[in-house]
Amino acid sequence: MTCSCLSEAKGMTKNMNKISEVTRQDIIDIIREGFTVILDEEEYDDKSDEYVTERTIKMPYYGRLDEIDFLSRVYNLKELPSHDSRYKNVLDDISCHLRWDDYEEECWFFQDERFKLQQKDGDEPLLRFICEMVHPAVRREKSPWKQYLDKFNELLRVDGYELYPAHHISGRDIYKAREYSVPDKPLLPDNLFSERYKDLIDYGHGEAVDNISNNIDYRAKKHICRIMQNFREPIQYQPNRYHNWTEKTDALDVAINRLNEFMDTPVIDLKSAMFSLSSEEEIFANYFTPFIFDVIEFQYDELSEGEKCGFQEEINASLQKDNVSFRLIDRGLIEQLPDHEVLTSELISMTEQIKEPGLRELFDIAVEKHMQPSSQSHKDAVEKIWGVLERLKTYYTGLDKKKSVERIINDMAGGQEDFVKLFDTEFKALTDIGNSFRIRHHETDRTDITDIRYYDYFFNRCLSLIALAIQYLE
Known part of the structure; x- marks a missing residue:
């Protein structure tokens, strides 16, 4: 199965040719030869017996695979023709050449x-290739793949593309390409974790309860808080602009103060650790989980660029080790990972089978919305996935809507009457849900969806039917 990395959710098509000849050649040179990076401080180089301020980074494009296995992920090598009359396809052809290293x-x-990576072939093949280079199944985690990703984005953004984490597998990012626009910086504190997920938090009249992160245990929170303690990067500030003196604080203290100011009350106070037998991290870990996540986002915002990466990596490693379904993304926000989702990377790559561009585009938008860390995005995703369902019903344009649905159902059922009834019932049930509940925001005469968790149920139920139907489309 080939990998679909190019997001058409932003209106991109296969014949786009925005990547300039210069950028394309730069990317090819990097894949072939590596690239030079400037070091933050001098390093001793054994080969030259000197201290150096830059070094060359290089990794094989095929990662932990071999060349053929990698190329097989991007191309159907058995369908590409051979240039050698002795072989029936390119797989046999290149297997021989690679075996003899000629x-x-x-x-x-x-x-x-044959591999369509030249300027005349458009953007999608090259974007698909480099997305596959940094796929978790390909990349070696200890290799400089992240630096390659950053370098690719540095080059691509000039021409209007970027690689972004579209979804996850085993807690690791899978990257796709999309059209690039200069992102807005997260507007903290208005975009804090506890604000994005406020629909799932009940402050009530007693102890606050949240329905998104409340199952994270004390031990896991203590591990996180220890990392936050380790990244207390010193900060100097001038408390009074009319005087010359400066005072010292650190990124964690500033983050806690920013949260308390936003809440108009001290929701976190670590000063009590001075008078307690418990450690600061033990006291910290007892606080409300959304507030701890708020502090992480503020702390990331306060850290210098050199510290951000290490902080993010250690927080995410701790979350993954403790099976906590959240992660700190590159923009400094805590994002929930899908848990027991229908949506998988294999399913997303199935969309390449959809020949109708409008349907593919709408599906990609629904997936992208569902993966975003906000309640509103999940609501929008449900509206979009119902739009996919309605568009799917008219997939066979030579037939009217009813006949098109009948053909889809018959193909899914393989002529078995019991399955025809099953799938017909499910199509009708989902249609009734769309007509009865306020899935489309503008329809005010429908039953309101009062619990944000219902949206994920609706999304996954609708997606299940669509995912199966996609596999039978012609």
């Missing part, structure tokens, strides 16, 4: 027209 240059396929 290609004249590394990454020979960039010049091979």
Whole structure:
């Protein structure tokens, strides 16, 4: 199965050609030869016996696979023709050449027209290729894949693309390409975790309860708080602009103060640790989980660029080790990972089978909305996935809507009457849900969805039917 990395949710099509000849060649050179990075401080180089301020980074494009296994993820090698009459397809052809190591240059396929990586072939093949390079099943986690990702984005953004974490597998990011626009910086504190998920938090009249992160245990929170303690990067500030003296604080203290100011009350106070037998991290871990996540986001915002990456990596490693279904994303926000979702990377790559561009586009938008860390995005995702269902019903344009649905159902059922009834019932049930509940925001005469958790149920139920139907489309 080939990998679909190009997000058409932003209106991109396969024949787009925005990547300039210069950028394309820069990307090819990086894949072939690596690239030079400037070091934050001098390092000793054994080869030159000198201290250096820069070094070359290089990793094989195929990661922990071999060349054929990697190329098989991007192309159907058995369908591509051979240039050698002795072989029936390109798989047999290149297997022989690689076995005897008789290609004249590394990454020979960039010049091979069969692989469509030249300027005339448009953007999608190259974007698909580099997305696959940083796929979790391909990349070596200890390799400089993240630096390659950053370098690719540095080049692509000039021409209007970026690679972004579209979804996850085993807690690791899978990247796709989308059109790039300069992102807005998260507007803290208005965009804090506890604000984004406020529909799931009940402050009540007693102890606050949240229905999104309340199952995170004390031990896991203590691990997180220890990392926050370790990243107390010193900060100097001038408390009075009319005087010259400066005072010292740190990123964690500033983050806690920012949260308390936003809440208009001290919701976190670590000063009591001075008079307690408990450690500061033990006291910290007893606080309300959404407030701890708020502090993480503020702390990330306060850290210098050099500290942000290490902080993010250690927080995420701790969350993953403790099986906590959240992560700190590159924008400094805590995002919930899907738990027991219908949505998988395999399902998303199935959308390449959809020949109708409008349906693919709408599906990608629904998925992208569902993966975003906000209640409103999950509501929007349900509206979009119902739009996918309605558009799916008219997939066969030569038939009217009813006949088109009948054909889809018959293909899914394989002519078995019991399954025809089953799938017909499910199509009608989902149609009734769409007509009865306020899935489309503008329809005010429908039953309101009062619990935000219902939206994920609706999304996954509708997606299940769509995911199955996609596999039978012609």
